[in-house]
Amino acid sequence: MTDNSDFELRARECLARHGARITRARCAVLARLFASARPLSHHELEQQLADVCDRVTLYRVLNWLVDQGIAHKVSAEDRVWRFSVESHADHRHAHFHCHGCGMVFCMDAKARSPSVPQGFDLQDVEMTLRGLCPECVQ
Amino acid sequence: MTDNSDFELRARECLARHGARITRARCAVLARLFASARPLSHHELEQQLADVCDRVTLYRVLNWLVDQGIAHKVSAEDRVWRFSVESHADHRHAHFHCHGCGMVFCMDAKARSPSVPQGFDLQDVEMTLRGLCPECVQ
DNA sequence: CCATACTTGCCACACAGTTGCATTTGCAGT
DNA sequence: ACTGCAAATGCAACTGTGTGGCAAGTATGG
Ligand SMILES: [Mn+2]
Ligand SMILES: [Mn+2]
Ligand SMILES: [Zn+2]
Ligand SMILES: [Zn+2]
Numbered sequence: 001m002t003d004n005s006d007f008e009l010r011a012r013e014c015l016a017r018h019g020a021r022i023t024r025a026r027c028a029v030l031a032r033l034f035a036s037a038r039p040l041s042h043h044e045l046e047q048q049l050a051d052v053c054d055r056v057t058l059y060r061v062l063n064w065l066v067d068q069g070i071a072h073k074v075s076a077e078d079r080v081w082r083f084s085v086e087s088h089a090d091h092r093h094a095h096f097h098c099h100g101c102g103m104v105f106c107m108d109a110k111a112r113s114p115s116v117p118q119g120f121d122l123q124d125v126e127m128t129l130r131g132l133c134p135e136c137v138q
Numbered sequence: 139m140t141d142n143s144d145f146e147l148r149a150r151e152c153l154a155r156h157g158a159r160i161t162r163a164r165c166a167v168l169a170r171l172f173a174s175a176r177p178l179s180h181h182e183l184e185q186q187l188a189d190v191c192d193r194v195t196l197y198r199v200l201n202w203l204v205d206q207g208i209a210h211k212v213s214a215e216d217r218v219w220r221f222s223v224e225s226h227a228d229h230r231h232a233h234f235h236c237h238g239c240g241m242v243f244c245m246d247a248k249a250r251s252p253s254v255p256q257g258f259d260l261q262d263v264e265m266t267l268r269g270l271c272p273e274c275v276q
Numbered sequence: 277c278c279a280t281a282c283t284t285g286c287c288a289c290a291c292a293g294t295t296g297c298a299t300t301t302g303c304a305g306t
Numbered sequence: 307a308c309t310g311c312a313a314a315t316g317c318a319a320c321t322g323t324g325t326g327g328c329a330a331g332t333a334t335g336g
Binding site: 159161162163164191192194195198199202217 | 313314315316317318323324
């Protein structure tokens with residue numbers, strides 16, 4: 001049983017482990033991220049948390065979660081960040097961006113580091129797949 | 139000798155081949171793209187073409203070039219599009235985004251299409267490398 | 277319970293890009 | 307070369323995504 005209060009609990013525990021202040025906004029945002037199988041945009045979270053905090057606080061909480069290493073963010077072509085709490089260690093997988101519904105999905109496929117010319121210092125690889133998700137293919 | 143007027147000429151020829159109207163703005167923008175080894179952002183182009191056209195026209199010309207298949211655009215984490223005229227056929231190479239100077243470089247490495255779960259319709263793959271370019275490594 | 281540093285809400289602002297509309301311009305047809 | 311007209315442009319206002327400043331509120335250690 002992973003109902004809503006379970007995700008709230010996990011959020012509280014996570015915040016406590018990081019020695020961080022446990023606030024309404026952080027709990028709610030983190031619980032929503034734990035509950036989601038895919039990265040969520042600011043806009044999606046704002047819909048669901050309208051009565052919890054205002055949009056600026058939401059931006060600040062999300063950035064704080066990323067700074068703490070609790071969440072990570074995924075860039076997409078529509079200039080919107082999506083946030084996810086999957087373990088940072090294995091976040092080198094590809095992301096699929098559906099241009100039908102705009103959702104982003106985590107894929108199993110890993111992005112293998114290619115070689116770069118002499119002089120370049122390669123630090124990170126990101127692979128973005130584009131197309132239609134099962135829903136949008138119909 | 140590939141001086142400036144040579145790029146202008148190539149731009150005119152390219153526009154003519156596409157049966158398109160040959161305008162000051164299109165010639166200037168396309169010539170700048172031909173002259174550049176790396177994808178250029180709107181901002182970079184605006185600096186160099188301030189006296190040629192205004193920024194809205196620059197946006198429109200760039201989008202038009204992409205629609206025509208003459209140019210293609212590359213997304214980066216800073217939410218800024220860069221534009222390039224390399225042949226569209228082989229534009230499936232990776233791009234390197236330097237977080238020192240913000241420039242984007244075309245790499246030789248190709249992004250190989252990974253397999254995706256049943257139901258997803260994969261149409262495009264983009265691989266973005268991040269790190270420091272030779273200039274910024276020092 | 278208190279003090280205080282951290283967090284939040286609200287405002288205004290920044291930046292990339294788009295839309296509406298009147299004016300100008302490239303060029304096909306004469 | 308001239309003309310007519312669709313296409314391109316300039317300008318102003320607008321949208322969407324995200325940030326910064328600052329006063330008010332609150333979580334937590336003592
Ligand atoms: Mn992911
Ligand atoms: Mn390229
Ligand atoms: Zn979809
Ligand atoms: Zn650099």
